[in-house]
Amino acid sequence: xxxxxxxxxxxxxxxxxxxxxxxxxxxxxxxxxxxxxxxxxxxxxxxxxxxxxxxxxxxxxxxxxxxxxxxxxxxxxxxxxxxxxxxxxxxxxxxxxxxxxxxxxxxxxxxxxxxxxxxxxxxxxxxxxxxxxxxxxxxxxxxxxxxxxxxxxxxxxxxxxxxxxxxxxxxxxxxxxxxxxxxxxxxxxxxxxxxxxxxxxxxxxxxxxxxxxxxxxxxxxxxxxxxxxxxxxxxxxxxxxxxxxxxxxxxxxxxxxxxxxxxxxxxxxxxxxxxxxxxxxxxxxxxxxxxxxxxxxxxxxxxxxxxxxxxxxxxxxxxxxxxxxxxxxxxxxxxxxxxxx
Amino acid sequence: xxxxxxxxxxxxxxxxxxxxxxxxxxxxxxxxxxxxxxxxxxxxxxxxxxxxxxxxxxxxxxxxxxxxxxxxxxxxxxxxxxxxxxxxxxxxxxxxxxxxxxxxxxxxxxxxxxxxxxxxxxxxxxxxxxxxxxxxxxxxxxxxxxxxxxxxxxxxxxxxxxxxxxxxxxxxxxxxxxxxxxxxxxxxxxxxxxxxxxxxxxxxxxxxxxxxxxxxxxxxxxxxxxxxxxxxxxxxxxxxxxxxxxxxxxxxxxxxxxxxxxxxxxxxxxxxxxxxxxxxxxxxxxxxxxxxxxxxxxxxxxxxxxxxxxxxxxxxxxxxxxxxxxxxxxxxxxxxxxxxxxxxxxxxxxxxxxxxxxxxxxxxxxxxxxxxxxxxxxxxxxxxxxxxxxxxxxxxxxxxxxxxxxxxxxxxxxxxxxxxxxxxxxxxxxxxxxxxxxxxxxxxxxxxxxxxxxxxxxxxxxxxxxxxxxxxxxxxxxxxxxxxxxxxxxxxxxxxxxxxxxxxx
Numbered sequence: 001x002x003x004x005x006x007x008x009x010x011x012x013x014x015x016x017x018x019x020x021x022x023x024x025x026x027x028x029x030x031x032x033x034x035x036x037x038x039x040x041x042x043x044x045x046x047x048x049x050x051x052x053x054x055x056x057x058x059x060x061x062x063x064x065x066x067x068x069x070x071x072x073x074x075x076x077x078x079x080x081x082x083x084x085x086x087x088x089x090x091x092x093x094x095x096x097x098x099x100x101x102x103x104x105x106x107x108x109x110x111x112x113x114x115x116x117x118x119x120x121x122x123x124x125x126x127x128x129x130x131x132x133x134x135x136x137x138x139x140x141x142x143x144x145x146x147x148x149x150x151x152x153x154x155x156x157x158x159x160x161x162x163x164x165x166x167x168x169x170x171x172x173x174x175x176x177x178x179x180x181x182x183x184x185x186x187x188x189x190x191x192x193x194x195x196x197x198x199x200x201x202x203x204x205x206x207x208x209x210x211x212x213x214x215x216x217x218x219x220x221x222x223x224x225x226x227x228x229x230x231x232x233x234x235x236x237x238x239x240x241x242x243x244x245x246x247x248x249x250x251x252x253x254x255x256x257x258x259x260x261x262x263x264x265x266x267x268x269x270x271x272x273x274x275x276x277x278x279x280x281x282x283x284x285x286x287x288x289x290x291x292x293x294x295x296x297x298x299x300x301x302x303x304x305x306x307x308x309x310x311x312x313x314x315x316x317x318x319x320x321x322x323x324x325x326x327x328x329x330x331x332x333x334x335x336x337x338x339x340x341x
Numbered sequence: 342x343x344x345x346x347x348x349x350x351x352x353x354x355x356x357x358x359x360x361x362x363x364x365x366x367x368x369x370x371x372x373x374x375x376x377x378x379x380x381x382x383x384x385x386x387x388x389x390x391x392x393x394x395x396x397x398x399x400x401x402x403x404x405x406x407x408x409x410x411x412x413x414x415x416x417x418x419x420x421x422x423x424x425x426x427x428x429x430x431x432x433x434x435x436x437x438x439x440x441x442x443x444x445x446x447x448x449x450x451x452x453x454x455x456x457x458x459x460x461x462x463x464x465x466x467x468x469x470x471x472x473x474x475x476x477x478x479x480x481x482x483x484x485x486x487x488x489x490x491x492x493x494x495x496x497x498x499x500x501x502x503x504x505x506x507x508x509x510x511x512x513x514x515x516x517x518x519x520x521x522x523x524x525x526x527x528x529x530x531x532x533x534x535x536x537x538x539x540x541x542x543x544x545x546x547x548x549x550x551x552x553x554x555x556x557x558x559x560x561x562x563x564x565x566x567x568x569x570x571x572x573x574x575x576x577x578x579x580x581x582x583x584x585x586x587x588x589x590x591x592x593x594x595x596x597x598x599x600x601x602x603x604x605x606x607x608x609x610x611x612x613x614x615x616x617x618x619x620x621x622x623x624x625x626x627x628x629x630x631x632x633x634x635x636x637x638x639x640x641x642x643x644x645x646x647x648x649x650x651x652x653x654x655x656x657x658x659x660x661x662x663x664x665x666x667x668x669x670x671x672x673x674x675x676x677x678x679x680x681x682x683x684x685x686x687x688x689x690x691x692x693x694x695x696x697x698x699x700x701x702x703x704x705x706x707x708x709x710x711x712x713x714x715x716x717x718x719x720x721x722x723x724x725x726x727x728x729x730x731x732x733x734x735x736x737x738x739x740x741x742x743x744x745x746x747x748x749x750x751x752x753x754x755x756x757x758x759x760x761x762x763x764x765x766x767x768x769x770x771x772x773x774x775x776x777x778x779x780x781x782x783x784x785x786x787x788x789x790x791x792x793x794x795x796x797x798x799x800x801x802x803x804x805x806x807x808x809x810x811x812x813x814x815x816x817x818x819x820x821x822x823x824x825x826x827x828x829x830x831x832x833x834x835x836x837x838x839x840x841x842x843x844x845x846x
Binding site: 188189190191193194196197200201203204205206207208209210211268269 | 671676693694703708710712
């Protein structure tokens with residue numbers, strides 16, 4: 001059996017190979033003002049929010065759930081942070097920025113808790129429970145921004161999404177930290193095992209004495225937090241909050257990243273590293289499409305097509321059918337041979 | 342009665358699945374105007390026979406005659422067209438459609454493609470009234486009625502489609518007494534109208550109440566066909582289980598002595614019961630005692646176990662464990678030192694995606710919580726210990742459990758619970774579907790555990806096994822605890838008698 005990262009890595013490598021052949025400058029990285037610049041760095045930087053959201057989504061999906069509200073949470077937290085900062089006298093004050101970040105993250109936790117409560121407490125199917133916040137969340141975000149795009153001028157806040165540390169975009173370090181925390185929490189404590197057990201066999205898990213309710217609430221809480229951090233990065237990157245468009249369709253890209261990364265929508269085993277690679281594949285794909293000059297009208301179609309192929313390659317049964325077809329195609333010829341012999 | 346010709350005849354039916362002879366040489370006849378009970382334990386071939394008759398499976402050998410004409414049933418549609426209708430245990434109608442729609446779905450009265458709703462409702466009401474003695478509002482959704490009514494609606498639908506032979510597969514298993522009465526009234530009425538009914542149930546009382554004739558299967562083979570009035574209960578049971586009473590011999594008992602009477606009481610249930618699952622019963626289990634639960638399939642054994650473990654909530658009575666209070670959830674039961682190995686190993690036991698190691702530590706880790714983590718190293722040590730002690734194959738802690746054989750999965754589940762060091766271990770069919778070697782190992786293990794002071798509630802369909810390991814046996818029949826015996830009273834014959842009940846044969 002191949003390692004679970006084999007196919008995601010192969011796809012990523014193929015995408016990069018395509019770019020190498022198409023335009024070698026894709027790989028050029030320059031140093032300017034002590035910062036690294038280049039397409040690859042951009043992919044990491046712009047892909048950071050998606051990676052974060054997808055990491056949270058992975059755990060939710062592992063419990064056989066789904067969280068459609070992450071895009072709205074992204075918009076709400078961005079709006080909350082920008083609103084708080086825009087009200088300040090000195091928008092660059094450290095205390096103000098910290099307050100804004102703290103408030104937004106607390107809000108994202110509350111929203112995650114709401115989702116978890118609806119799913120585990122009330123017992124609503126996850127897709128419906130989170131659909132509520134997906135729809136209502138856009139409204140909340142616009143309420144916060146009063147329907148306007150709030151622009152802020154705060155270097156400190158901008159640092160989160162556009163700053164650099166050790167020549168690399170700061171957002172990459174945030175992703176690394178969240179990824180490390182999630183991996184440690186799930187692999188070094190028992191939570192990971194509980195998540196997999198609850199997602200794989202809820203009844204058996206209950207009989208084994210697992211408190212599945214708290215496990216489920218915890219994953220939605222974490223997913224909300226991840227979306228909240230992503231919201232901060234996104235809004236800080238452009239120094240503004242757009243309740244309408246920030247984080248639009250993020251839930252779909254995140255679900256896609258999780259699936260490409262090898263975690264099944266049926267719950268159970270999950271692969272955080274696979275998810276991160278899945279998110280990178282999506283981001284690389286998006287960048288590649290823009291760079292190869294595909295007409296904007298059909299970018300989404302091209303993207304959808306590539307995603308379809310990636311998902312099919314991931315599927316073991318599809319690969320089997322393919323190889324089987326290929327093998328059986330030779331049978332008539334073989335029969336022919338034996339008859340002559 | 343014998344002069345009449347059977348409406349349905351199945352002759353020398355053979356059906357083989359990979360590795361299993363599901364049916365070999367089975368005969369079955371059904372006369373018009375009779376209720377014919379098909380009896381047999383798990384794996385006897387009842388469901389296979391019904392599936393053959395309804396076209397779900399094709400037969401390997403043998404033939405089926407309907408009204409003296411050979412018929413080929415290749416699909417459920419064929420069966421229906423031939424006049425054979427089935428109503429399954431789980432009502433498989435559409436609960437969110439109305440009663441009338443359910444009855445006529447696919448055959449609605451129409452004009453110019455438009456459904457005539459008034460006509461539909463009128464016809465449905467008339468059908469229920471005339472054939473089922475049931476007058477209900479047929480425009481209401483099906484799910485607004487109790488299961489018993491849904492059952493009758495399902496029968497009405499089956500009769501309306503085609504009505505020579507009606508198969509009722511465990512229709513009474515989720516009905517209460519009054520509802521069973523109602524169903525039987527309908528069955529008697531249909532019987533008088535000349536319908537042939539094939540009836541499958543696990544309730545002996547019901548078999549004798551309603552059936553005219555009984556066919557018994559065992560291990561895929563035909564045991565015999567009897568007139569219900571000429572077959573004493575005890576004989577029925579021994580034929581189903583496969584023990585001729587005359588040939589019974591006392592089995593050598595492996596344990597030295599019966600459980601000591603003075604041991605402290607680990608668990609005590611007083612008039613504990615749950616409507617529709619098991620009627621109120623008393624049961625107490627002492628320290629180090631093995632209590633066997635005997636009874637036929639569906640007699641309430643599993644339901645009893647689930648109540649004691651808190652997997653289902655009791656709606657009456659009290660349950661005391663040790664000195665402390667009651668149990669409402671599995672979590673609480675585990676905290677009180679109870680462990681429960683479900684009979685449904687695949688659905689309620691193993692976690693497919695996890696490894697042997699993770700499956701073993703799961704329950705212990707669950708009771709320790711999220712952060713008092715058992716280190717991976719310690720987990721592997723534990724797993725290796727149990728792999729060696731229970732002889733689990735393959736001996737690799739990191740193998741996924743779904744790749745193991747049934748017997749080895751069972752051992753892993755046993756290990757899961759032994760690791761929690763329970764005061765009381767509830768084993769529901771721990772040896773079902775596993776090979777003889779593993780079976781003996783598990784029995785031996787159970788007895789050595791009790792010697793070390795663990796109490797065990799042992800549930801099994803295999804009487805010999807229950808007799809061999811138990812210090813005391815409680816017998817269940819038709820969801821009621823009917824007898825408790827210990828020491829010298831425990832003989833196969835007495836247990837069989839208690840299982841059969843009624844006229845005492």
